[in-house]
Amino acid sequence: MAADNLPSEFDVIILGTGLTESVIAAACSRVGLRVLHLDRRNYYAGNWASFTFNGLLSWIEEYKAQQQTPSTTSEQGWNDQIEDEEEVVFLSSVDSSISNLEVFSYASDKSEDDELLNSPVVGSLPKAAEEMNGCHKEAQDLGSSSACTQGDGDPHNLEVKNQDSCLSEESKKTDQQPIRSPEQAVEVKKKITYAMLLKEGRRFNIDLMSKLLYSRGLLVDLLIKSNVSRYAEFKNISCILTCHNGKVEQVPCSRADVFGSKQLTVVEKRMLMKFLTFCLDFEQHQEEFKDFTEIPFLEFLKCKNLTENLQHFILHSIAMVSQDSPTINGLKATQHFLRCLGRYGNTPFLFPLYGLGEIPQCFCRMCAVFGGIYCLRHSVQCLVVDKESGKCKAVIDTHGQRISCSHFVVEDSYIRDDQRMQTTYKKISRAVVITDRSILPSQSDHQISLVTVPPLEPSSPAVRMVELSSFSMTCMPGTYLVHLTCSSSGSAHEDLAPVVSRLFHVPSSCTEESIQGSEENEKPVVLWAMYFNMRDTSGFENSSYNLPSNVHVCTGPDDSLGSDYSINLAELVFHQLLPDEEFCPPAPNPEDIIYDGDQGEGAIFEGDSQKEEAVIEGEDGSQAHKQHGATCSSEPAESTDSIGHEILTEYDIQSPPLGNSP
Amino acid sequence: MAGGSVSECKEYLFKVLVIGELGVGKTSIIKRYVHQLFSQHYRATIGVDFALKVLNWDSKTLVRLQLWDIAGQERFGNMTRVYYKEAVGAFVVFDVTRSSTFEAVSKWKHDLDSKVKLANGNPIPSVLLANKCDQKKDSSNNASLMDNFCKEAGFLGWFETSAKDNINVDEAARFLVEHILLNDKGVPYEESNGDRIKLDQDPMPAESKSGCC
Numbered sequence: 041m042a043a044d045n046l047p048s049e050f051d052v053i054i055l056g057t058g059l060t061e062s063v064i065a066a067a068c069s070r071v072g073l074r075v076l077h078l079d080r081r082n083y084y085a086g087n088w089a090s091f092t093f094n095g096l097l098s099w100i101e102e103y104k105a106q107q108q109t110p111s112t113t114s115e116q117g118w119n120d121q122i123e124d125e126e127e128v129v130f131l132s133s134v135d136s137s138i139s140n141l142e143v144f145s146y147a148s149d150k151s152e153d154d155e156l157l158n159s160p161v162v163g164s165l166p167k168a169a170e171e172m173n174g175c176h177k178e179a180q181d182l183g184s185s186s187a188c189t190q191g192d193g194d195p196h197n198l199e200v201k202n203q204d205s206c207l208s209e210e211s212k213k214t215d216q217q218p219i220r221s222p223e224q225a226v227e228v229k230k231k232i233t234y235a236m237l238l239k240e241g242r243r244f245n246i247d248l249m250s251k252l253l254y255s256r257g258l259l260v261d262l263l264i265k266s267n268v269s270r271y272a273e274f275k276n277i278s279c280i281l282t283c284h285n286g287k288v289e290q291v292p293c294s295r296a297d298v299f300g301s302k303q304l305t306v307v308e309k310r311m312l313m314k315f316l317t318f319c320l321d322f323e324q325h326q327e328e329f330k331d332f333t334e335i336p337f338l339e340f341l342k343c344k345n346l347t348e349n350l351q352h353f354i355l356h357s358i359a360m361v362s363q364d365s366p367t368i369n370g371l372k373a374t375q376h377f378l379r380c381l382g383r384y385g386n387t388p389f390l391f392p393l394y395g396l397g398e399i400p401q402c403f404c405r406m407c408a409v410f411g412g413i414y415c416l417r418h419s420v421q422c423l424v425v426d427k428e429s430g431k432c433k434a435v436i437d438t439h440g441q442r443i444s445c446s447h448f449v450v451e452d453s454y455i456r457d458d459q460r461m462q463t464t465y466k467k468i469s470r471a472v473v474i475t476d477r478s479i480l481p482s483q484s485d486h487q488i489s490l491v492t493v494p495p496l497e498p499s500s501p502a503v504r505m506v507e508l509s510s511f512s513m514t515c516m517p518g519t520y521l522v523h524l525t526c527s528s529s530g531s532a533h534e535d536l537a538p539v540v541s542r543l544f545h546v547p548s549s550c551t552e553e554s555i556q557g558s559e560e561n562e563k564p565v566v567l568w569a570m571y572f573n574m575r576d577t578s579g580f581e582n583s584s585y586n587l588p589s590n591v592h593v594c595t596g597p598d599d600s601l602g603s604d605y606s607i608n609l610a611e612l613v614f615h616q617l618l619p620d621e622e623f624c625p626p627a628p629n630p631e632d633i634i635y636d637g638d639q640g641e642g643a644i645f646e647g648d649s650q651k652e653e654a655v656i657e658g659e660d661g662s663q664a665h666k667q668h669g670a671t672c673s674s675e676p677a678e679s680t681d682s683i684g685h686e687i688l689t690e691y692d693i694q695s696p697p698l699g700n701s702p
Numbered sequence: 703m704a705g706g707s708v709s710e711c712k713e714y715l716f717k718v719l720v721i722g723e724l725g726v727g728k729t730s731i732i733k734r735y736v737h738q739l740f741s742q743h744y745r746a747t748i749g750v751d752f753a754l755k756v757l758n759w760d761s762k763t764l765v766r767l768q769l770w771d772i773a774g775q776e777r778f779g780n781m782t783r784v785y786y787k788e789a790v791g792a793f794v795v796f797d798v799t800r801s802s803t804f805e806a807v808s809k810w811k812h813d814l815d816s817k818v819k820l821a822n823g824n825p826i827p828s829v830l831l832a833n834k835c836d837q838k839k840d841s842s843n844n845a846s847l848m849d850n851f852c853k854e855a856g857f858l859g860w861f862e863t864s865a866k867d868n869i870n871v872d873e874a875a876r877f878l879v880e881h882i883l884l885n886d887k888g889v890p891y892e893e894s895n896g897d898r899i900k901l902d903q904d905p906m907p908a909e910s911k912s913g914c915c
Contacts, residue, residue: 084782242819260901269901270751271784276899384899393898394787401782408773408782409751416780630751 046413046437049444050076052617053435055131055420056451058086059603060594062403063610063624064449064617065412066268071621075412076443077404080135080419084404086451087137087248087574087596090397090514093241096472100570103141106134117440118422126433129423129587130456137453137575137596139467140531146547147234147474147567232476232518232567240516245395246472247514249574249597250506250523252277252389252490255380258607259399260390266624271402273393275512276385281480281491282357283543284349288479288491291357293377294386304349312350316358319374329367337370338363357492360601362502389601391488391506393513399603406627423448425588432588447617449592452577459586466576467528468599469501469535475520475544475564479507487511493539501526503539504601520564527599532571540569578605592616713764716882717752717788719818721772721810722795723803727833730865731795732769735875740866757879765879779813786818791882792828793874794857798838811855820885827881829874830860836867 051073054065061077062085069075083089091099122128237244253260253274263269280291292301298309318325332340337359341351355361359373380388392398408414424434424442434444457463479491491505508514508521515521522544524536540546545563578598585593592613598605611623720728729750733739736753750771757765770785794810796803807830815825830852852860858881861874 084780242823264901267902272901274899274901275897390899394783398784401784405751405773405782405784410773412773413778414780415778418778627751630753 046076046415046441046443047074048442050074050413051445052076052447052449053078053420053443053445054449055079055454056086056449056594057081057084057400057404057416058088058451058594058596058606059400059403060606060610060613061086061449061451062400062407063262063607064594064613065407066266066403066410067610067614067624068617069407069410069412070266070624070627071618072410073618075407076445077407077412077414078418078420078437079416080133080438080454082417084416085397085400086453088397088400090245090247090395093237093244093246095241096244096246096570100141100143103138118436118442121436121440121442122424125427126424127427128436129425129432129459131420131422131450131454132456133419133421135453139573139575140533141572142533142570144569145234145567146565146569147232147237232516234568237474237516237519237568243510243513243516244474244521245397245514246521247396247523248470249396249468250470250504250525251396251597251603252391252506252601254376254602254604255383255385255388255390256376257380257602257604259603262607262624263399263402265626266406267627267629268402268406268624270629271405272398274384274390275393275488277387277389277391277488277490277506278385279480279489280357280387281489282353283491283493284352288543290480291353291492293358293388294381296386308347308350311346312353315344315346315350315354316374316378319371320378322371322375329371332367334366334368336364337361337367340367340370352494356494356502360492360502360504387490389490391508391512395512395514409627419454420450423588423591430588431590447590447592448588449594449613449617452580452593452595453575455585455587455593461584461586462580466579466599467573468576468597469524469526469528469530469532470572470574471522471524471532471536471540472570473522473524473540473544473566474515474568475522475566476518477564478509478520479522479543479564481562491543493543496538496542499529500538501529501535503536505539505543519567525599527576528573532573536571540566711762711764713766714883714886715766715768716790716879717768717770718878718882719770719772719786719789719792719814720795721792721814722831723797723800723806723810726795726797726800726803727865728793728795729771731793731831731833731863731871732771734865734868735871736769738868740868755875759879759883763883765883767875767879779809781813781817783817786814789818789826790820790885791826791878793831793878794828795831795833797834798832798862799834804832808855811857815856824885825856827858827878827885828856829878830855830857831874832860832862834864834866835862835869836864838862 052065052068053076054061054068055078057065057077057079065075065077079086081089083091083095118128263272280293281288282291283289289303290297290301292298292304292312295313298304298312301309304312318328322329329340332343338351338355341354346354354374355363355370358377359365359370360377361370361373377388384390404412404414419438420435421438422436423432424436425431426433432445432448434442435448436442478489480489487509488511489507491507493503493505495502503524503526505525506523508523510517510519512521524539526535528535543563545565546569547565575596576599577595580593580595582593585591587593594609594613597603614621614623720732722728730740732750732753736755751773752768752770755767755769757767759765770789772781772785792814794807794814796807798804811828814828818826820826830848832848848860852858859877861870861877863870863874865871
């Protein structure tokens, strides 16, 4: 905690603690480089971060503050540290990667009533319309869009919302719809109030970016290979759902699902199994698709005489590609999906306990264990570039200290626009919704679901939704945390609010009558929602920036479901730095570290062999606070009992399912 | 456990954090406790993540302690959540020969309490270690002052330790584990741990929901 000065020389300085930068930091540190890893924020993981509920509210406040007073802090103290043959390249002090942030709260709050009494402006829905003080153009529309998702443009709506109070609500129920539904929720089950969200806020881990891990994707492989996996635990996604014909249906993806499906006819089951079996090794059957390679996947599916049902499942939920994606991409995506099935469970996906924001921190821990130095709330104001070589030889940090480095790795959001070759960006639309129950309540055992929502209208984007239960350690018991993600065509609210109101009960958007209807009652009630856009710079390459050759820019998260893009980029940058070094070799297991009393505290790594010691069993299973009701004997207690598990999930190519396929 | 006799036995795995300023002897304490080693030479901790100690607590209880060192270089206090999560106990260490390290104890305790809590929302049990007591110059007894400090700061208690001379290290650990076990009995672990997945495990055979064929 001491604020002593940093060393003045490093091999690599890394600015930004998102996934790509953190993987690079761990990789460099692991092979012996001296790494300084900085982030200007007071939290790890940048746009990959996850927050407690209260932490997220602070993040929102910071965003608001930044919108109101764009930081104009011009740091000093660099001039006298620059030599004649050097020049400076400034970095951006403002992060503009987040935009269009809007927050809506529908959870009623008894405890706030007292405050409301004293307040001249009271909100029936406390914190509803917590717009960004009008500093955003988009936020100006907030009143209308939040009060009624049907697009009622009446600006009066905002006033209405801000003026009805919970108290007056009770007395004059005539024209006040919004309050009805939270009240309804109470009758059904225990009501979650805003105060409870705050009180239990620490149980939330709300990710800014929502992704899943493909069980055979690059990130899982890297976690295993590097032993960084010891810092994290995962849940298997328990079911994959899709929005189809106005209903939420389960997607049959494993063989068992297909057999068990009630939505599919016998003929469809057979068709689907045949098609999926083909996809598993489609390269072997060129004749089947060679004429379609560049033709949209949907055309190919139609040509295969798959029913509309099956086309929907394959296109939107299994391949998860857009309608106009070429067939070859659709086939590859389907194959990847199928190959990931069964490694850890019934679906191809894993989710990290405590949220995705855990993953960059795992790599940071590994970096620190191998000597990397970490400072948050600490940034770089400018690079010192040698005029002759054109290379960055040092940086001046925000405390005015000059620190030498051979390489500088930086997250895109620290780059100024004038250093970019292009300044138009793609964006990702995100929504975070806290609800009171699962979207598929009948499914009692499911804990994490992926829901694919095809475009509601031809012009709107396909939306990916992940619903997390409290077992994922990302929300308080009694609530569900729902992440919606799509590539932006408008603002996040424009893109995603229609989906939210289709799938959930948004209290202010419904008339009294419709709430009474049983159908509405079954929909999860939205307690709190947040919308924002995140810049997607994933298309950029190093040539997209006008920067010295030893400055490596890491783009932020892309909009795809997996993290392959970010891992590929990390490996690429690492090999630019160190062409001959191994990328993330396994870290030794703690029990393999042999201390040599005479040689100081240097830990000697005894290879990476998985040797077992007498008292310490090889598998330490670092789940602390776990109580085994095990039987102590000389036998290892935890021989996983796999009896009773049938391996039915993976597609068996040798014996095609349902027998006699032609 | 000996002789392969099969008896009902509870097994616990506890993650315990060892925190404190740079150079107060965190790693030395861990090494003394786990490996029965001490070295005069100082080097910032590299490559040491956590160490395991197995305690045959009593005839019915086996405790595996996982002692997490702060990676020496996370020295600016910016610990990752990976470090704190699911910890059930902590040692906060200071060096009796350097008063600045004692002054930092409250900061570390505060940081600890803000980052990790027991399932019931209480702070995790923590014990203060006054390390390097073998080098203490004045033999004045500040015991009552320390008792008060612990009470105010929320420590269960404190021990004068020396990793070098092996003083009180085992005792402090035993004291902490006793309290962790008390908590464990008081607060049943609520989460369903059953289907948590560790990636380094052999993938489990996939479960099939429907056996219809």
